[in-house]
Amino acid sequence: MGNNNNDKTDQSILELLEQNCRLTSGEIAALLDLEEMIIQQRIVAMEQKGIICTYQAMVNWEKTATEKVNALIEVKITPQREVGFDAVAERIYRFPEVHSVLLMSGDYDLAVFLEGKNMKDVAQFVSSKLATMEHVLSTATHFVLKTYKKHGCIMEDGETDRRLVITP
Amino acid sequence: MSDWHNYLNDTVKNIPPSGIRRFFSLAAEMEGVISLGVGEPDFVTPWHIREACVYSLEKGHTTYTANQGLLALRKAVGKHLSQTYQVDYNPQDQLLITVGVSEGLDLALRVIVQPGDEVLIPEPCYVSYVPGVILAGGVPVSISAKPEDHFEVTAAMIEQAVTPRTKALLLSYPNNPTGAVLSKQQLSAIAAVVKRHDLIVISDEIYDHLTYRGKHTCFASLPGMQERTILLNGFSKAYAMTGWRVGYAASNAEFIEAMNKIHQYTMLCAPVTAQMAAIEALKSGRQEMLKMIEQYDRRRRMVVRAFNEIGLPCFEPGGAFYVFPDIRPTGLSSVAFAEELIKETKVAVVPGNAFGSSGEGFVRCSYAASLASLTEAMKRIADFTARKIKRL
């Protein structure tokens, strides 16, 4: 198998796992018409290379009794010599309550997604940890009111199969 | 009380009830059925198409259109056929927008068939071909494609069925129910027979985009065939638009004019909303369509492999979204297999003989179903088959 084929296979495996990470290598092998062994090897290789980072469940916490508050915080920072934005970004993403950190083009530099137990919790984190951090110029906090769609997954009950059981 | 049956016209009376209909009643009564019996995409129409339709309604596009359909849609269809298959049709008089391929098929048969004319129909085939020919006053002549040929009809089989009364040949590849496709060589051999016997071809290519190895050959693109072919296609399958009811016919101006004559009096025009949506589908639907095709392709491989492992031999279909496994190892007829399967496991498939007698011994399974349903259905079919084989 040439490299191109490998790339194509890897891409197909990634697409399938991104949709449903509980597919077994046997199931993936059947879908791609390949040997299970090959699928296993490719997955292990991609895990080792850090292409596949983790396997997570997508949870709609809004449907549970657990209270959670999410916020997007726009952060402006002064880039530093040699390391640019990376050093500050790392200081931020090391906090476990920080879900995602993205470097953005446009009005602000970092988009920080935060999860807290309640609004006070989030406010506390921003004012005591984030805003006071060296090289952080300013922050703007936006609380999430409702999540409609996340990572391609629609949170409200999706479209149901409206087809008749048998059609020609 | 009068016996209203006696008032019915004989032609209609003599058309046997559809095998699918009967089976539908059985399945519809049951709850929690996993259905592999559905002949339509499990995807909902891509959002950009639905959104374009909503926009057209907001703008007040709620009127009749020209009988032949919106010129903008005919132009888009013409451009699509020219770019995809290098066949050129004049949008003014060689294209007709129909209410699905279903209407196109009816019109094509009605303008071609004289009372008593024979129409060749390779079987297994879509359920409306034989009744369609009868309703048009013609005589359907079935040609049984063989399992050992993977249900691909051959030029020789067609030639053998030709008589002095043969008027037309009805082709449908990729095929419903078998998923069979014909190569360019096979179709060219058929074209030679068509030419030799001066036949008209009605080519239902509704599954043309859903092919998984090699490119689809449009019958009209073969040398000398465009004029004598009525090409039928639509948006139902490739764009997941079954409920919209929109398709098209392409042929010489004489045939299209005749078809439009019936269409204007019986249908007036295809729904404007669906025509608007079809324009959007042709304009920017390719990306989403390719995504759906990729998913079908993966499921296809999975299902073919599963059937062969179960011990129900299944050839690899090159198109559509059906597999047609051989259920004879269970010792059951295709009707018995389908009935016992749904009663014992709540999995619905369609008996092969609903598509012509040559489908006996086979069942049609649609893989237009979610991966989870397919996986579960294949498990149940495996257990069921093992039980039936053990009892033999």
Ligand SMILES: Cc1ncc(COP(=O)(O)O)c(C=O)c1O
């Ligand atoms: C071979 C074939 N032709 C025609 C049709 C009907 O298509 P439409 O929805 O365009 O009327 C179907 C639908 O199942 C089909 O399978």
